[in-house]
Amino acid sequence: MGRSRAWLARVFISRPFSRVLAGQVVSVTGSNATAVVVPLIAVITLNASSFEVGVLNAAESLAAAVLGIHIGRWCDRIGPDRTMLVSNLTGAVATIGLFAVLHAGVLSFPLLLALLLVVGLAELGFDISRTGYTVSLVPRERLPHANALIEGANAIGEGIGPSVGGWLFDAVGAALSLLFDFVTYVCSSLLVLLNVLERRKRKTVASEHTSRRDGSAPAETDGDGDGDVLSGLRFVWGNGIIRSIAFSAGQFNFFTAAFFTIYYVFVVRVLHMDPVAVGLAATCSGIGGIVSSVAAGALIRRMASGPLFIATLLAPALAALLVPLSALTIGYGNAVVIALVCVSQFVWSFTVTVNLVLSESIKQVTTPERLLGQVSSVERVIALAAEPIGALAGGLFADMIGEDIALYLCAVGLAVSTAWALGEHGILSFCKPDEWQR
Numbered sequence: 001m002g003r004s005r006a007w008l009a010r011v012f013i014s015r016p017f018s019r020v021l022a023g024q025v026v027s028v029t030g031s032n033a034t035a036v037v038v039p040l041i042a043v044i045t046l047n048a049s050s051f052e053v054g055v056l057n058a059a060e061s062l063a064a065a066v067l068g069i070h071i072g073r074w075c076d077r078i079g080p081d082r083t084m085l086v087s088n089l090t091g092a093v094a095t096i097g098l099f100a101v102l103h104a105g106v107l108s109f110p111l112l113l114a115l116l117l118v119v120g121l122a123e124l125g126f127d128i129s130r131t132g133y134t135v136s137l138v139p140r141e142r143l144p145h146a147n148a149l150i151e152g153a154n155a156i157g158e159g160i161g162p163s164v165g166g167w168l169f170d171a172v173g174a175a176l177s178l179l180f181d182f183v184t185y186v187c188s189s190l191l192v193l194l195n196v197l198e199r200r201k202r203k204t205v206a207s208e209h210t211s212r213r214d215g216s217a218p219a220e221t222d223g224d225g226d227g228d229v230l231s232g233l234r235f236v237w238g239n240g241i242i243r244s245i246a247f248s249a250g251q252f253n254f255f256t257a258a259f260f261t262i263y264y265v266f267v268v269r270v271l272h273m274d275p276v277a278v279g280l281a282a283t284c285s286g287i288g289g290i291v292s293s294v295a296a297g298a299l300i301r302r303m304a305s306g307p308l309f310i311a312t313l314l315a316p317a318l319a320a321l322l323v324p325l326s327a328l329t330i331g332y333g334n335a336v337v338i339a340l341v342c343v344s345q346f347v348w349s350f351t352v353t354v355n356l357v358l359s360e361s362i363k364q365v366t367t368p369e370r371l372l373g374q375v376s377s378v379e380r381v382i383a384l385a386a387e388p389i390g391a392l393a394g395g396l397f398a399d400m401i402g403e404d405i406a407l408y409l410c411a412v413g414l415a416v417s418t419a420w421a422l423g424e425h426g427i428l429s430f431c432k433p434d435e436w437q438r
Contacts, residue, residue, distance in 0.1 A: 016195045017137045023188035024153040030184025032161025041174045071125050072377025080129035085192045087125030092185035094118040103175040132372035135364045141435030144300040147357040152293025159286035232374025240425030245359050246379045248420035254386040255413035258394025266403040277338045284342040288349030296357040306428035310418045312355035317415035319347040324407040
């Protein structure tokens with residue numbers, strides 16, 4: 001039994017972090033279930049047009065992009081654990097509100113849009129606060145492993161959530177299917193609340209012994225780091241390592257959004273893949289993310305960080321090329337085409353997950369803890385602003401020059417995102433901490 005507990009402690013790091021990990025799986029599963037349910041509600045219940053569905057998809061990103069920096073500043077002020085708790089409770093209130101108006105038959109498109117904006121802000125607050133919270137719970141040498149576990153949790157939730165959402169919508173209807181997301185918000189909130197109460201208890205015990213110790217979350221700051229709303233932006237721009245990560249991620253996300261806007265049209269209309277085959281490719285993507293979460297820590301320990309970062313941007317570009325190139329193999333049968341697309345999605349997800357783990361770990365050891373929320377929010381703002389623009393651009397160029405040429409251009413754009421990382425003060429100048437090599 002003791003050996004078993006030691007193994008669990010080594011893999012899952014600590015009980016508080018294990019709760020965060022479980023909350024991540026629950027939260028991502030619920031969010032991805034709702035991501036399927038909401039468009040179905042818009043189309044079936046509200047008879048929304050394609051443009052209106054596009055507005056719903058872009059609205060969450062745009063609202064988060066506008067308010068994200070303020071959320072990061074708030075996170076640094078009140079602490080990441082409290083921010084996660086407030087974000088979860090906000091999402092729960094918005095979700096139960098959506099259930100109520102849908103069940104009462106008074107849902108309108110503007111009301112659906114407004115509630116989705118609140119949900120998007122809640123999800124952003126949860127994501128931003130998780131970065132600082134991980135640092136407060138995990139020893140420096142275990143950060144890559146912890147971030148890999150988080151990405152694995154994301155992959156599990158992203159794989160399960162859409163299937164659950166579609167099944168619930170079909171089985172119990174639109175309104176009741178939203179209760180699943182509400183329940184996941186509540187469960188995730190309870191897990192975070194346990195950590196908040198445990199930290200408060202430890203601080204009380206510590207004060208009774210008149211010895212000041214660090215708590216399990218960063219202390220609230222009242223000074224230098226969060227003096228104004230642009231502190232995080234100035235840090236990102238002034239730190240070459242973080243700047244190269246943020247802007248390469250922004251360009252990568254732009255072309256990723258463009259690519260996947262075209263991808264589904266291309267694989268169905270050009271490659272003639274049926275829904276089962278498309279689902280199989282998505283499953284391979286999920287498997288790639290899970291496998292990568294296991295392997296990422298070892299790769300980060302053994303390889304130089306700069307070259308690994310660049311490689312994990314180039315590999316998805318090569319994987320993207322396989323999709324339009326697979327059209328050249330149609331004459332060899334559907335099995336060959338499907339195999340190439342599945343390999344593309346596996347490689348894409350595997351390497352992107354490594355990139356996310358590495359980027360998050362570098363940010364956590366490079367950024368002062370008092371600024372982690374603001375720096376994370378700036379990165380998220382860049383990514384969120386790029387995604388809707390990229391999606392619109394992808395659709396526009398596909399109509400103008402054809403899906404295949406547009407996919408090739410997306411692959412080139414993905415590869416060129418490495419240019420932000422090539423400067424002498426960028427990611428190549430990052431010196432890997434000695435602890436990471438253990």
